Amino acid sequence: MTTTADLRLIDRSLAPIADKVLAGVRLDRADGIAIATTNDLLAVGRLANIVRERLHGDRTYYNVNRHLNPTNVCVASCRLCAFYVPWRDRGEGWTYTVEQAVEMAARDVDESVSELHIVGGLHPKLRVDYYEALFRALKERFPWVHLKALTMIELDFIATASRIDLGDLIARLKRAGLDSCPGGGAEIFADHVRRQICDHKTDGRRWLEIAREVHRAGIRSNCTMLYGHVETAEDRVDHLLALRDLQDETGGFQCMIPLAFHPENTELDHLPPTGGRLDVQTIATTRLILDNVPHLKAYWIMLGEKIAQVALHFGANDLDGTVVDERITSAAGGTAGTGLDRRRLEYLIREAGRTPVLRDTLYRPLDPSFAVSVSPVAAGSSTS
Ligand code: V47
Numbered sequence: 342m343t344t345t346a347d348l349r350l351i352d353r354s355l356a357p358i359a360d361k362v363l364a365g366v367r368l369d370r371a372d373g374i375a376i377a378t379t380n381d382l383l384a385v386g387r388l389a390n391i392v393r394e395r396l397h398g399d400r401t402y403y404n405v406n407r408h409l410n411p412t413n414v415c416v417a418s419c420r421l422c423a424f425y426v427p428w429r430d431r432g433e434g435w436t437y438t439v440e441q442a443v444e445m446a447a448r449d450v451d452e453s454v455s456e457l458h459i460v461g462g463l464h465p466k467l468r469v470d471y472y473e474a475l476f477r478a479l480k481e482r483f484p485w486v487h488l489k490a491l492t493m494i495e496l497d498f499i500a501t502a503s504r505i506d507l508g509d510l511i512a513r514l515k516r517a518g519l520d521s522c523p524g525g526g527a528e529i530f531a532d533h534v535r536r537q538i539c540d541h542k543t544d545g546r547r548w549l550e551i552a553r554e555v556h557r558a559g560i561r562s563n564c565t566m567l568y569g570h571v572e573t574a575e576d577r578v579d580h581l582l583a584l585r586d587l588q589d590e591t592g593g594f595q596c597m598i599p600l601a602f603h604p605e606n607t608e609l610d611h612l613p614p615t616g617g618r619l620d621v622q623t624i625a626t627t628r629l630i631l632d633n634v635p636h637l638k639a640y641w642i643m644l645g646e647k648i649a650q651v652a653l654h655f656g657a658n659d660l661d662g663t664v665v666d667e668r669i670t671s672a673a674g675g676t677a678g679t680g681l682d683r684r685r686l687e688y689l690i691r692e693a694g695r696t697p698v699l700r701d702t703l704y705r706p707l708d709p710s711f712a713v714s715v716s717p718v719a720a721g722s723s724t725s
Contacts, residue, residue, distance in 0.1 A: 343391060352381035355388075362388045368629055373578035377626045382618060389625035389656030396635060397658040401695040402704060403686045406456035406662035407449045411475065412436040413668070415462025417494075419539035421528065421570065423606035423673035425462050436464060439474045443482055449665050450483050453683075456662065456702045457483070458523055459490035460669075469503040469510055476518035487520045487702040493551040493562075494526035497543045507551065511558045521702055522555055524563030524598055529572045530580050537571050538609065545580075549587050556593025561703065564594045564634065568623050569602040569615035577623065581630040588633045595704060596636035596659065599623050601643045605674025614674070620648050621655040628656025636704060641689070642670050645677045650693040659700075660686055 345359040358372045368376075376385045414434040415425035426434030437445060446457060457479065461467075476488055491499070491514070500510040511519075528538060530545025543551070555562050566580050588594050601615040601623075628637050638659040639652035649660055665680035683699075690697040699707045 348384055348387055350381060350384050352379045352384060355379060355381060355384050359384070359388060362391060362629065367632060370578055370582060373581065373626060373630045374574055376629055377574040377578055377622065382622055385622060385625045385629070386655040389628040390654050392628050392632070393637070393656045393658055399694075399696040400658065400698050401653055401690045401693070402636065402659040402698050402700040403683075403690065404456055404662040404700050404702065405453050405683055406458055406702075407446065407454055407665050408667055409442060409446050409457055409459045410461045410668050411442045411459065412461045412464045412467060414464045416465060417463050417539065417541045419542055420608035421538040421567065421602065422669075423603070424669045428465070434462075436467070439471065439478050442475055443478050446479060447482065450486060452485065454483075454486060455707065456487045456489055458664075459488065460492055460495065460523055460525055463495065463498040465502055467499070467502075469499055469505060469513055472499065473513060473517040476514065480518040488518050489521045489523050489563075489702050490514075490519055491522055492524070492526035493522070493548045493555070494543045496522070496551055496555070497547060507554055508558070511555060511560065515558060515560060519560065521560055521595075522562035524565040524594075524596070525600075527565045527580070527584075528567040529576050530583050531572070531576045534570075534572045534576055538567075545583070549583060552587060552593070553591055556591035561593055561595045563596045563598060563638075565598045565600050566623075566627070567600045567602055569619055570604075570609055570612055577626065578630060581627060585631055585633055588631075592633075594634045596638055597627055597631055597634045598638040598640050598661075599627050600640065603643065603670055603673035603675050607673055617648055617651075620644055621652055624652045624657050625655040641681065641686075642667050642675060642677050642679070646689055650689055653690070653693045653695050660690065662686070 345356055348359055350356055358375060361368060413424055413426050414428060414431045414436055416428050418427055479488060500507045527548055552562055564584050568577055601620055604610045604612045604614060636659050637657045638661050639649040639657035640661045641649040663681055663683055667679040671679050687697040699709050701707055
């Protein structure tokens with residue numbers, strides 16, 4: 342059994358935190374700030390790895406998924422975002438009809454794909470009936486595919502634009518085929534940060550309220566944290582604590598995804614991209630503070646293949662999926678590529694010394710023969 346002495350801490354002030362982690366005692370805000378700011382990066386990584394291996398052993402999950410973005414027209418104009426086209430320039434963006442969206446999905450979806458990840462801009466003309474029709478049409482064409490769709494921000498906007506109650510919206514979308522919700526749009530909950538990076542967006546308190554309603558309706562969701570812009574370590578820890586409180590209440594979050602800010606082509610392009618130290622220290626801090634969300638994703642699209650591999654030893658137990666047509670990170674200067682072959686994901690996991698497990702969206706292991714990849718993206722095509 343590992344003891345605090347075995348950890349050979351360079352930063353001795355981490356010893357009481359190490360004692361707690363080894364004893365399975367919950368960490369508090371001050372602990373979070375200490376682990377988010379210490380220079381003893383390897384100690385933080387070792388601690389997060391202990392928690393990761395306690396939960397998952399060597400198992401590292403990935404899925405075969407596709408992204409679908411029905412529109413990039415958005416009225417929110419977030420400074421952090423390079424994906425959107427503002428409403429006044431909507432002619433320069435795309436907005437698919439239901440038929441076009443299904444055809445876009447059909448380009449890339451076959452029997453190997455278990456999940457469609459569907460998010461888009463806040464388009465004032467796309468109301469509840471559009472999303473109901475979209476989900477029904479997708480389910481009819483691809484009945485085996487799990488629809489992970491609409492962030493808390495989109496749900497809030499669609500309910501308002503459709504002039505219906507949030508509870509009714511969720512119930513209608515669920516009947517139409519919504520299976521779970523992705524974690525985007527959480528950014529950093531602190532108002533002073535949101536004012537600088539996404540001032541017209543649903544605020545942090547409301548994001549949490551909507552997630553609570555989604556979970557109450559029996560729908561699981563993911564959660565995210567966008568880091569590496571104007572926020573402080575305290576803001577990150579407070580964000581994680583707010584998610585932890587809600588998870589204590591609902592148990593509805595299945596996976597957390599820390600998202601590395603990409604500044605290119607955004608209004609925040611004076612900021613540098615995140616460095617490797619912040620990336621892995623944020624993964625580790627997340628694993629240690631957010632102790633009640635089972636899965637932690639190192640999203641290879643945002644981290645790049647190599648940092649994502651290292652993150653598998655700093656607390657992460659999932660790489661996300663094959664994706665194929667990613668548009669949000671690539672618009673903001675992401676260089677990791679927009680899709681990976683399943684064999685490449687398995688290679689990255691094995692090369693990191695872990696055991697790949699093909700999963701569905703709800704983390705049920707799939708028989709590997711389920712998804713013999715016929716993805717058009719060649720193995721090793723990533724530039725990272
Ligand atoms: O909602 C936007 C963020 C999110 C930028 O739930 C940016 O399984 C970095 O939420 N730099 C979309 N991030 C991605 C997302 C996600 C990805 C993978 C899996 C899951 C899941 C969710 O990315 C947005 C926003 O929070 N974002 N612009 C940017 N420039």
